[in-house]
Amino acid sequence: MKKDLHPKINTVVFKDISCDYSFLGTTTMHSSETVKWEDGKEYPMIKVEISSESHPFYTGKQRVMDTEGRIDRFKKKYGKK
Template identity: 40%
Template sequence: MKEGIHPNYREVCFQDLSNGFKFVTRSCVQTKETIKLDDGRELPLVKLETTSETHPFYTGTQKSVDNLGGRVEKFRNKFARVGLKK
């Protein structure tokens, strides 16, 4: 491996602001805040609006929008007259 071209990875704590969920992973993100964990470690802190704990796709609370089909049909009906001329 070449020297000096790889980022400086370190452990970083990411915190979900909506429910307080925290997880630690390795990252090279720059932060200004730190957090002291229950085990006594002090790590850089990154605050996130949403994580896999609160995102509707991962929690199974995602809502299906059925009116999209209605809009597509409305568009087709509106421009059916314009169509390609043969």
């Protein structure tokens, strides 16, 4: 097997900046920022913009799309004249 072929897997803390939620996970990404986790150890921290805690699909706060208005605009623009 070739030496140094695969990237090193690190345990890091992902922090959702939109709702101040953090979770521990593994990744091949690197970060210079560190944070002390609940177990007392210090881990690198990677900031993310969205996670399962803030994503509309998981929170149930999805936007209701105005499909009727979109269909009417389409028919108006491309419908038979």
